[in-house]
Amino acid sequence: MLAVAAAISLAAFCGRDLASNPLLFVSTVLNGVSSAALYFIVASGFTLIFGLLRVTNLAHGSFYLAGGYIGYSIHEAIGSWLLALAGAGLAVGAMGLVFQVLLLRRVASDPIRESLLTIGLTVVVADVTLSVWGGTALDIGAPSVLDSSIHVGTLVYSQYRIALVGFALLIGAGLYVLLQRTRLGMTIRAGVDDPAILATTGVNVPFLLSLVFGLGALLAGVAGVAGGSYLSISQGEDARYLLISLLVVIVGGLGSVPGAAAGALLVGLVEAFAQVHLPTYSVLVTFAVMIVVLAFRPQGLFGGVQ
Amino acid sequence: MSTPALELRSVTRRFGGLVAVHDVDLRLEVGTKRALLGPNGAGKTTLVNLISGVVPPSSGEIDVFGVDVTRESGRRRVGRGLARTYQESKLFAGLNVQQNLMLALAGAHGGRWRPFPGGRATRARRERARELAHRVGLANQCGMLADALSHGGKRQLELAMALASEPRLLILDEPAAGLSPSERVMLTELLDELDEDLTLLLIEHDMNVALAVADSVTVMVDGTVMFNGTPGEASDSQLVHDIYLGSAHV
Amino acid sequence: MSENALEIRGLQGWRGSAHVLQDLDLDLASGRLGIVGRNGMGKTTLCESITGVLSGRGRVDGSISVFGRQIAQLPAYRRSRLGVAYVPQGRRLFSSLNVEETLRVAERRGPWTQARVFSLFPRLAERKKTKGTSLSGGEQQMLAIGRALLTQPKLLVMDEPSEGLAPIVVEQVVGACQTLADEGMNLLVVEQNLAAATAIADNLVVIANGRVVAKLTSAQLRDDPVLQRRYLGIGVDDAEHLELGSAQSHPR
């Protein structure tokens, strides 16, 4: 019932918007969707770690930041965007792996201490990246093939942003298959449910969990490069993207890849429309929508019952 | 005819395509001690969940002491004198045995959540809690966290908590599971000594316990009731042997 | 093979801060061994020491060897690869996997296949797509056993496998255990159901207060009420209960 009412008013709202200023409406939707794509890429690693390891990895933004900076340096050094993407991903993945193996693993099974450790890492990464890369905003620059705009009538739109949507779909599909359709995915899920018993079936659980953490960090690193080309990379981005990832994943539902996609889309669109219609309070609107969603569905849009 | 303690009228519960409980009628007069038997997956626990309000029925009605409770929350049913145990222990793991029992006792008395009740009530409750712990064989573990109890210990506490609320209708879901043979003997004695007026629905796979305690037996298979009778009739029934007891209990 | 399937010497085990296993020795040359004892005596702790599950919640000291290999300090997954499998007390199924997925995760190449598990427990075959934790108690037990079998064990440790099973299924499990043993698998079975325990194994050990207090044959225990009374407290009156009750006290 509630959903129907919401859908009707939403349709009415869109219709009015579309009629009054079609160009603005279309570009707002595009903005929402392409932001959503970036948010999804950032959040995918987070949902992996959060949903599977039940680790609230508050250093996810720091991984993003590190990925962006490393990608920037690689790009400066060799000029290849793809290599920057790969290099940053691998470097941050390795960083996450080491962090998990050396520190996180020692407090496994205590979620509070795990997230606190990641908070500690946040502080350290921010301080270190600042002393290495300085406080200036750095622009990685979109790959040259995508560094122009598409013109459709009076509509002008960035090619890179559209390409981001494709990239997000690719990552999403890959993760979904990995988690739901492969034995590795099942094993990972089992490892979260009861690591001790999974170990008795011959699975090296700590290794498996480290791998997942590394993969999550890798995705964050990749997102850092994608985001650093979309906007720019600078101090403070870590907290911003951490917050966005939290929102996306929670709204969508823990550990669910389709959920993260839906969450990203919701966050991106709500944000875009709020910025157009209620610029002053746009951030408030975004968070209010999240609160409402969670109040009615505490387990998120796609989350199963806990 | 007097009002029965429990009456189920064509109760059905589906999980997706599976009919876990199918069109069950059940009537327990006050003071009856009924054993509910049936193979694994027959729907016994589901039936208990329906009675205690954990899951709503897909169709059918449930009366407790003559009142239709089908649409009542589980919490309200407790107020009508219904108590149950869980097949998988659900205890307050971070509290000790005594605190667990005191909570159960508080749940049984009116005005229970006054933040700061009189000292006398608390003291009396503490006494009762200790007594209960003794009754189920946990006297030595009063101060132990529920989490630190052994599996069997947890099962014992489960039972004590159900007894604490001084129920008029008690449902026990496999109370003997996990208990050692000697504790099973204790359990049997304890159930035998239960109040005359207390109505008991006992799910149990250990026939030594079930048949010793029960005055009547119901057997469920695949969600439907297949047999009603006395314990003697049950152990003689070929049907019950074929689907449930097997060859061991001749 | 000349080596014992299982040989335990001077095993100390702590759970939380409680010293649960105290200098325990145990041998299983080959075949089946049953373990009985009252609640809280350390049976589960013993199983977890052997399978390596305990290390998360407690610690062990002493020597455990299977087929001649010292395993006391190995991580659980290495023990599994040496052929140790575990059916834990309380089943402990993976809550986010369904029946089929659970079995698939555990499966390793060998004589046991999913099909064979389903033929052992036909009830499971009907519930393939159900989440393990939504199954009925008895179905869960079957799944837990199936999960252990698919790791192709040489030594199977079972902690109260008959708990919650209907008598007819207990019979099946007992039968399955006998079959497994006949095929050369070694079994260590903790069992509260005396009938099942004596049916599964020819030899029993009684554990009290973290020690082996007696080694008996099944026939001895089954037929001798005095022994039953002495070791398991069956049929004791209150006075004797107190005597045994001291065995219930908990090291804190």
Place this chain on the structure above:
Amino acid sequence: MSAVDRRASLMGTTDAVRLAGLGRHRLAAVAAIAVVAIALVAAPYVLTPYFFVQILIRSLWLGTVAVSLTFLIRYAGMISLAQTGIYGVAAYVTANLSVTRGVNQWAAAGVGISVAVALAFAVGALAARARAVYFLMLTLAVGVFIYYFALQYRPFTYGFSGINGVAPPSIGSVSLSDPHNFYWFALGTAVVCLLALYGFAHSPLGLALQADRDSPDRARALGMNPTLVRVVGFTVAGVVAAIGGVISVWFNGQVSPGSLDITRTIDILIIVVLGGVARLEGAWLGALLLSIMTVYLSDYTDHYLTVIGLVFMGVVLVSPNGVPGLVATSISGLRRLRAPASTPVSASPTQQENH
């Protein structure tokens, strides 16, 4: 038969021994309380003004805010990231009413606390159905929402620069503007909050809260209303956080979005961790430690943030129960070294509760 004897015979010998041990502990506890009390009384006279005001008094109200979270984690299993939001609302309302509307300071504080508590109730009602990480995230969203509200709703909050010039009130002729008087006031409030929280935790309602933490299903089956119990628990914590908020705004003389942003939320979390959740008093210890660290570490290194991060990670790694746990384990470790054959000490409560 004395009560203790009777209890001992009922519980069996092991428990009796434990009781005796408890007697010894009680003596130690009394001694510890005495030492702390003396230190607190002497503090204003022996500390430098900077330490007294910026570290000690600050820790008093920071601890009061943090203890609301310690309480929630310890007894309700709820990790709330909305506590900064709640204390911020109390602070903002108090500041706005007393500064721009000239309302009497006590009245302003009263309204501030009421509004914040009403908010806590609403948030509690909204979030009570969510558990674990969902609860954490929902409260985080609420906290961030309040932050942005403070930032954007200029008519009431004055945006980024916030509200300045809030003066502490006086009690009769005693002016709280004097740091010494303020100290006693803040200390008194902290003690009252502490005792009230302990009282609540041990009342039947507090027990119910713990019951709900461990097994909501069973709690329901015992006739409790878990949602209601959680809402009440959250609101009670909200009262304490709101009181902390009022004291903070009187202390700082100002409140701005920076007082309740995500770094502050993380600070509160860090405080709770440093202080440990085994005992509520830990919150104040944690506040003291964090204040000292942030202030004095920068004297020694340029990369003091990295050091704070590492120290913090170290504490988290080594001790599940904050710095007090660290101390306790090292003491018992020493004892064990001295008397290797003694029976093992009983596990710490948190260790058993973290599952």
Place this chain on the structure above:
Amino acid sequence: ACSSSSDGSSSTGGGIAGSAQKDSKAAGDGVIKIGLLSTLDGPYAALGQAANMGAKVALVDAGATLDGTGDRNGIKDLTIGGQKVELVVESSDATPDAALAATQRLVEKDDVDVVVGPLSGDEGLAVKDYAKQHLDTTFVNGTSGAQNTTLRDPAPNFFRFTTDGAQWMAGLGDYAFTDLGYKKVVTLGEDYSFPYDQVGGFMTQYCAAGGQVPDKIWVPLGTKDFSSFIATMPTDVDAILVALGGADVLNFTKQIDQSPLAGKPILGGSIAVDGSVVKGLGERAEGIVSAGPVAELDTPEYKAYAAQLTKLFPNAAPPGLFDVGYYTEMKATLDALNTIGGKLEDGHKALNETLSGMQVVSPSGPVKLDENRQAIANNYIFQVTDGASKMIKTIPDVNQTLGMDRAEYVDQPANDRDHPSCP
């Protein structure tokens, strides 16, 4: 309802935190301690790094040796009036809270005699309030540019040798309307006091000249993705005024280039194309016209400063608003201390008096103070050509009221979301 843009409310200091006095009497202890407060943490860290470099150039000019090239390193070998001068470096993250806490540490814990800082607008307001409670400490601004730090209700011991955010825009309004012929401009800035002052400074003159501002867009603080805001901008304008700084300009220009507004001329706020930012902007900065207090001048002061800056800090960006600002403030402080021979025993009376009358010639021109201890100085119009901001016009001796009558100017509502306005 928002009566004031930059000042939340009454600014009589309150609270306990501000009332603690120094741990021990600092004056006459043989050491002069100067506290340097900027933002080395958080998103504005780059600005703080530049600021500290500028301040240290002034110290080195006065005879000090650097302890190291790090942001937080101190100095040695400087004495004034026989007293050793020490530098204590503190940092905030650009929030008033953090600035206040850092100031408290400097004053109450480290016993500094003079605080130089802070860096950003709202921090300055918080520090001014604090200054009122600590009259025996002297506060010299950093680059904080909120108008009301000195315009309304100033503190007697707070000095600002840099112009404010509105002054920094002086001349741009006229130039845009008259010289560039822009009749309609849309503005975009973050939603807090500094951009209010910047836009206000621009519009005061632009509207007076006859220009129109059909829409002002205020994005929430911390906005990074401007695309949806850009989508709502009217397209029939002649130019866009961007009152953003740091990373945000970079993001904004990237996105405007990919929108229907691509190619529209951009007018920059004072920190939009500042020396330390223009480097990151690359080609996108070309052609942007902006105004600000610091320009590449052909004066000996500028040249000496620029040379010294690159010598001490080879990685430094070309002179910009933040380093020159901090340099000027620190230089004024040191000059005043030298003039009085380091005598602070009189409760800073001599120091404060000297500062009030000080005139300094900074790398960006001569500076003197008005009766509120606020700088009167030159402002400049720039255009970015070949990757550097080139000065194209000088506006001499800009005062805080932008040439208007003081009483009249103070009576107007302060700059905020809605004021001034000329749609």
